[in-house]
Amino acid sequence: MLKRHAANPLISPKHVQPSRPDWSVIGTFNAGACTYNDEILLLLRVAEKPLSTDESIILCPYFVDGELVIDRVRRDDPDWLTDDPRLVQNKKTGLLRLTSISHLRLARSTDGIHFTVEATLWLSATDPFEAYGIEDGRITRIGDTYYVNYTAVSTYGVATSLVSTTDFVNIDRHGIIFPPSNRDVTIFPQQVNGKYVCYHRPMPQFGGLHMWYADSPDLKHWGNHKPIVTSSHVDWMSARVGGGAPPILTDAGWLSIYHAADTEDRYCLGAFIADKDDPSKLVAIDSEPIFIPEASYETEGFFSQVVFTCGVVEREGELLVYYGTSDEHTALATIGVDELVSHLMKS
Template sequence: MKNYQLKRLSDQPILQTSDVKPSIDGFDVLGAFNPGACIVNNEVILLLRVAEAPGARPGFVKVPLLEEQNGVPTLIIKEFPEPEEDFDPRVVTIEGKAYLTSLSHLRLARSKDGIHFTVDEKPFLFPARMDESYGIEDARITFLDGKYWITYTAVSEHGPGVGLAVTTDFLDVERIGMILPPPNKDVALFPEKINGKYVLFHRPMVSDIGRPSIWLAESIDGEHWGNNRYLFGGRGANNPRFAWEGGKIGGGPEPMLTDEGWLLCYHGADETHAYSLALALLDKTDPTSILDRSDLPLLSPELPWEREGFFPNVVFSNGWVRWPEGSDKAGQIWVYYGAADDGVGLAELVQS
């Protein structure tokens, strides 16, 4: 993939946490990042992941989550004494049970020029099911069969799984439900059927054996998935040259069809949890066939706002757009990326 480069279109974030209002009284927005992206009626649509948390009280940890009350998933706030030992401010374990200290939802943002966005004040998708009780995160958007398929990470006490929702206009949305159970994430559908079947990539999470890797699955209806196959994993475990993806990898936005094949943007993380972006090229008719792959990352955290934030040293993309014919940017590929779990940056994918 030496003929591709990612060039930042701005040395500042195009969206920041401060641009987003809390959706719940008494909550603060901790981050607005990792947007899914598409173009609808000559307008760029972003689906931001917005992480919110209730105001803190000294000496205590507050946990927002859904709890079933009279059969209805209901937002509640639990409060615990702060652990005496050091703990991750994002995840806290109380009496052997892990909780997230923030609750994420998906928020809509719109722009005519792809740079200056108006952010809705209310969520587009808010946790509403018990398998979303810890939040919904990191949407990918694929236009297929006349509708937009939105895949997202649905988090609960049982781990992260993959939810699916569909919309035709980003006004009304239908939840389909969980299509891949925990532990799994980083899922997007291909924007065309391949050999008559729907195809998606996903990233199962592993424990004692194996390392995180990207897989493919097929479906005849878009809801029930099978024929799972390993696609590729990180190469850094035994090769210092690829240390930038030696910790973990995962797929990014929906694959994009080019004359050469399917472009797949993915992220790699090193052993220090610094995230970078790279590309793979897959065969048009057999996406299990890898034609090319980045030797070096195309984008790594370098600017202060990419290196410092809620989760430092991260550039992470799950949204890109190719501007349509007739626009003044026709053919350009713009990549929207989360930076340090705190804001959104913008880069252009160009061929050299």
Template structure:
């Protein structure tokens, strides 16, 4: 992967948290980041992760959760005394229960040049299922067989799982349900069947034994997945020591399937890199980056709701084969970089 480079096209975010309005009265937008990306006709679409929370009140925590009553989802705000001891601003444990302090949904942004975007004010996909009670996050989009397949992380008290939705026009969307149970995330579909099977990369989350790694699974119908097998994990280098996960849908090149992935260092700094998989047997790793292609360097990549992050789960390929990578920065905004080979 030595010939590839990732060059920022702007030293400023092309979208930032302050560009978005909250979708609900009494809430504020904490972050707009980690977009999926695709082309639809002459438009570039981003599917942003938008994190919202009730406006803060000194001494109190107001935690948004989607609960069900008689099968109907309703947004509930739970109120607790703020812990006296220091706590993670994103995740908090109260009375033995773990909560996210914000609720994420997916929201559309549209552009004709891939740089200047107009963002919808309302969610495209809002948490509506029991397994989405804590939010829907970090989507990937794959155009496959006339439909846009959207994989996303569905979060609940049972952990993060992989959800699947489909649309043909980004006006109507159909949930297909949870396709990989918790704990799992970072799932992306291949844009073609391989050996007549749908293929998906994903990241089972491990704790006591092993480290996070990228796996491959296959399906006869896109809903029921099996034949899971390990593809690659952290190399042992510091920049991808703690976490690793696939990003956008793989792109087929003359050399194989090109995969963008993120790695996380011992100090929880996120970086972007590439891997190359065999085009007929994508469980076979051909090559991978020895050093990261993009690391947090600019102030808005290093300072934000969660600092020191560049995270890509969306890219597009132009007709002239240029590849633009849309990346989330510090859980605050969206950056744009171009991937070149040679």
């Protein structure tokens, strides 16, 4: 249903300066999005890795007490699983190491298409819970404050942390709001019945990877957890479902664009509408994806067959869906708000 923009991909690794001269940028993707003054801002996830002259060695960067450490793993080492380009795992201990490390970088645009990516890092790892980097920032404006939740990765697991800003210059850190293992948090842009609301995705070792509802009095302490969208026997969402962009309020209810993946790790986008007064209840959901990887920049890349959104901007009745492609680029797809809502209400 979504229409790809002709200028896609909008942002690629070649457009972004690495944070270190001896590193390379391998991914610019999964961007949070918002309007600020007269601009559209993206908070890009920028994935980098150390440059290597030996293809037989995999370099795995991470931080210890604020200092960069690089582990070296031989590709043919029988004690390590090295098939996944994103990570390596020790067969004996289960220890994971990522092959890159991510931070958040700000990109600005006046038209929503042509972006200037800032050279400085907007948010990077500073504590032990971010030792493997920070990923997938999502921006929610509540009043005059912009809240950014992101995935914090470390040996402790995958957690969700929160920062806030009013000017995208000064940043207040609020720490972990969902402990491991939990990610894909989408915070609503206003309170519902006097409480802050979000969707989140726990990652249990026993049970499925489903999307859950939660509410909070203060954005830090979350409870009243309820599953809202579950992975199912339907092929395109058989492995996992999780939040995409923060929900948007429409006359029909809360509109969410989310992601799901099948057992082959093919990521698609879906959509649903939740009740305006009780977002833990579904009003309408499409059993089929609204967007699938088809373009070459979506089917080929660092981790192929992926479309994944963290940010949608509503502008003049149109949704600007910024999405990551194959863990490598940032692209844009559009659809009318009324068109998508009408489609869902007929599903």
